[in-house]
Amino acid sequence: MTAPAARRDQRVSPVFLALVAIMGVSAWAVWKDAVASTGFAVFLFVVSGWIVSLCLHEYAHARVALHSGDLTIGAKGYLTLNPLRYTHPLLSIGLPLLFVVMGGIGLPGGAVFIERHRIQGRWKHSLISAAGPLTNVLFAVVLTAPFWLGWLDGAPLEFRAALAFLALLQVTAALLNSLPVPGLDGYGVIEPWLSSGVRRQAEPFAPFGLLAVFGLLWIPEVNVVFFDAVDAMLRALDVSEYETWYGLESFRFWPEQPSGPADWFPVH
Template identity: 75%
Template sequence: MTTASPRADHRISPVFLALVAVMAVSGWAVWTRTIAANTGFAVFLFVVSGWVVSLCLHEYAHARTALHSGDISVGAKGYLTLNPLKYTHALLSIVLPVIFVIMGGIGLPGGAVFIERGRIRGRWRHSLISAVGPLTNVLFAVVCTAPFWLHGLDGVPEPFRYALAFLALLQVTAAILNFVPVPGLDGYGVIEPWLSLKIRRQVEPFAPFGLLAVFGLLWVPEVNHVFFDAVDAILRALGVTDWDAFQGQELFRFWRGEPQVPPLGGTL
């Protein structure tokens, strides 16, 4: 009988590398408008692959922090390979988030790594394990918007600019939703260690329904308005205009008909 070596537990998965390759190639296609007949399809591939890459990094951050906090079991579970197929709930962490992106342009929070909390000592460590996931989305948003807040958009083709803006919007929505202190989301995981045992036991049965409750609230027009006002305000602070994000979403939905964007080296 053989067992996987610790080094194999940490080796980056070919599945993740393939996702990165798709993101790179589709990003190049958007930049050069190689698929001139359908730039929107290239934007779609770039955003979806980028979104799945960010989900993998989100879950990896949870697992890596848990490893350094005492849970050495995460390696054997494959969480450190960045392979989305190794997550305990691939449907919740990968499939459903992608569907929600396609349907509504909302970054659905995932939550698929099983942390053996009994191995971890200290409330701060428990809180940090939960916080690093959405903080990864924050960092991803900062990277995506770097050309905007660094005023480095000269020479950047507009389709690529719009694609980055929409990908950043998804990261911001995911970070905000993940930080909501509702059972089942990372925000609750941050505060849970500081709650009394009685409160935690009372709240525990509602954990499977927390995400559904949050999305149910987003259907309320007033709540939806406040939520997206907050998203737009954060994006504007990062230099992304409402027009950039809107055009990115319109390009992403290539099946609805591609919006007009200026050709390379020219204007409409």
């Protein structure tokens, strides 16, 4: 690959830059209460921020894969941070956004196609899979830094709540995607260390792993345990349950609230 082509393959997409701009402008609008409906500004901030996090998640997978030996990553457009490059617009972007809108669950949904046969070494394979959830963790730390650094004293409640809710989505995504379930990154971390027989047995379940996890969250007892863990992590970062709850309520600015996960979202 020539140097100019390599640079084009890694040039940041205008789509991603537009998302970052929307995130910044909507954050300013929430802070200044500059629009008639602050809830709509919160909605724009959270949705654009969530798509940005999906792009960064998949970019992390791709960047680590590139340095681990898969030199085809650049030509696939994965290093441009363009959300439309991450496999399927509906399954990778649309479906996760739907679950965010329905009730505040950060559903990992993007994907990059990595040519694993080009990569040698089990540790490299594990690190490629771990890079995505670690990016969500880092994004959560960045979003909550103003809380635990004391920078938000006197800040508008709506702004604090919007940051808190977006951070909650990052924590839920990191936790869900770290589970050792076929089809999720957590399983990808341990897969290289499993026997070939176990990998063959688990492979047919990979397309259904995420759906199975989400189905378990419909069980009230499992749901409570999961969100208790999420709340505990956010409290450790000085984010209160009230702020995440208010962020969800502000995010759902429409008059009629949809049924589904939003009805059992256990933040009080």
